[in-house]
Amino acid sequence: MSATTSVSTTSATSTGGLQIRQLHPTYACEITGVDLSKPIPEEDFIRVRDALHRYGVVVIPRANLPDDRGHVEFSRRFGEVEKSKWRSPHMRPLPYDEIFDISNLDVKSEIVTESNEKRITAIRGNALWHADGSFNPRRTYVSMLRAVELPPAGTGGETEYADARQAYEDLPEETKARIKDLVVVHSFLHNRQTSNPDSPLFKGRSVFDEPLARHKLVPIHEPSGQLVLYVTSYAHHIEGMPIEEGQQLLRELMAHATQPKYVFRHVWQNNGDAVIWDNTAVLHRATAGAYEGKHRRDMRRTCVMDSSKDAYGLNNPADAKNQRNSS
Ligand code: OGA
Ligand code: MN
Numbered sequence: 563m564s565a566t567t568s569v570s571t572t573s574a575t576s577t578g579g580l581q582i583r584q585l586h587p588t589y590a591c592e593i594t595g596v597d598l599s600k601p602i603p604e605e606d607f608i609r610v611r612d613a614l615h616r617y618g619v620v621v622i623p624r625a626n627l628p629d630d631r632g633h634v635e636f637s638r639r640f641g642e643v644e645k646s647k648w649r650s651p652h653m654r655p656l657p658y659d660e661i662f663d664i665s666n667l668d669v670k671s672e673i674v675t676e677s678n679e680k681r682i683t684a685i686r687g688n689a690l691w692h693a694d695g696s697f698n699p700r701r702t703y704v705s706m707l708r709a710v711e712l713p714p715a716g717t718g719g720e721t722e723y724a725d726a727r728q729a730y731e732d733l734p735e736e737t738k739a740r741i742k743d744l745v746v747v748h749s750f751l752h753n754r755q756t757s758n759p760d761s762p763l764f765k766g767r768s769v770f771d772e773p774l775a776r777h778k779l780v781p782i783h784e785p786s787g788q789l790v791l792y793v794t795s796y797a798h799h800i801e802g803m804p805i806e807e808g809q810q811l812l813r814e815l816m817a818h819a820t821q822p823k824y825v826f827r828h829v830w831q832n833n834g835d836a837v838i839w840d841n842t843a844v845l846h847r848a849t850a851g852a853y854e855g856k857h858r859r860d861m862r863r864t865c866v867m868d869s870s871k872d873a874y875g876l877n878n879p880a881d882a883k884n885q886r887n888s889s
Contacts, residue, residue: 580609586826588728589844590619598636598836599626607639610838614704615785618844619723621828625708625836630862633708633836634660637864640704644695644865646887652680656862662888664688664707664861666854675855679763686757687889688848690795691724691820693841694865695888697750697796699775699877701842702888703868708836711860718851719859721837723826723844727783729819730791744779745801745876746812750886752798769798773886776801777875779815783843784870790843791819819845842868 581594591613596602602610614620627633637643637660645659653663654671666674666685674681695702713719730738749769758764779800783790793815800808827849828837839846853859865888867873874882 580606582609582613584617585619585621586725588824589617589725590621590723590826590828591617592621592623594623596622597626598622598632599628601635611640614838614840615783615843618725618727618840619826619828620838622836622838624832624834626834627708627836630656630658630661633706633862633864634658637704637706637866640866641869642867644702644867644888648887650680652678660864662863662865664848664863665710666859673855673858679761683754683758683761683763684889685848685854687753687795689850690753690757691816691845691847692753692794692796692889693726693792693845695841696777696792696794697748697753697773697775698882698885698888699879700874700882700885701777701868701872702865703840703842703870703873704838704866705841705863705888706836706838706866707861707863709830709833709860710862711858712830712833713851713853713857713859715831717853717857718849719830719853720849720851721828721830721846722849723828723839723846724820725824725826726791726793726819726845727786727788727843729821729824730780730789733791733818738780741779741811741815744803745776746779746793746797747799747801748775748777748794748796749773749798750796750889753795753889756795773881774798775875775877775885777877778872781842781872781875782870783840784872786843788843791815792842793819794845842870842872 579595583592643660694705751769755764797812799805
């Protein structure tokens with residue numbers, strides 16, 4: 563389907579009790595008729611996973627995951643669920659190591675304000691386009707984000723996605739040939755410095771003094787066999803190229819991949835809704851909004867580790883044992 567096809571022509575398909583409706587001309591779908599309040603049959607799970615591989619983003623309205631535990635258990639069906647190795651003292655003490663706190667709430671469950679430098683810088687970092695965990699030696703595959711408490715409608719907090727497979731596909735052939743074997747060096751710090759140029763937390767630090775991860779610029783999305791433009795805000799430079807030149811190319815590719823025609827904007831509707839995405843096929847970012855500093859947005863996420871052939875990129879798998887939490 564071409565990127566110019568209007569969404570209204572996309573089809574709804576029904577498989578078993580599940581309804582799949584495409585949400586964007588090239589990717590993203592909504593699945594209804596799936597109730598995650600109890601474990602779902604294997605054939606339904608396979609339909610959800612197949613949809614994830616095909617569409618990259620699966621929105622499940624009123625998924626009704628009963629609690630953190632149900633969220634972790636459902637996530638396990640996709641593979642090895644990441645456990646956070648430490649919970650920052652600035653975060654709420656949630657009971658499961660597998661649940662990442664994506665809320666705007668502080669350790670006392672109060673709304674984070676501008677004066678909370680540690681949290682506000684992370685929130686800003688999350689508003690840059692990224693794939694979860696690209697800065698780690700072992701990448702993240704699936705993320706599942708669940709809305710526990712949404713801010714009032716119309717106050718923002720939407721999540722945006724970009725179709726990194728279609729973006730690759732649409733590149734001119736000469737660009738594809740030029741970038742096909744390039745290796746990108748990713749750095750957690752790079753995202754934080756870019757999003758918070760004035761923060762004392764990151765000023766004066768060099769990415770070369772901190773962990774770096776090497777991933778192909780064009781890995782293969784194994785389940786679909788499609789190539790992906792894996793360019794994220796953690797991407798610091800390109801191996802074997804002068805830093806500036808590599809950064810210029812990364813900026814151009816990022817601008818290409820995140821053009822409006824590749825973007826699907828998810829407007830969260832109800833508490834209990836969930837979105838699953840495949841970080842090896844799509845990019846995403848949080849968006850700012852009037853709710854910030856005023857209304858609670860309690861979002862919780864699980865991450866499943868990548869097990870595909872490009873999971874470890876060009877990194878030493880042993881280094882993944884001590885890698886940092888996904889972000
Ligand atoms: C995430 C993420 C965006 C959002 O959960 O990994 O980037 O809108 N979330 O909260
Ligand atoms: Mn993220």
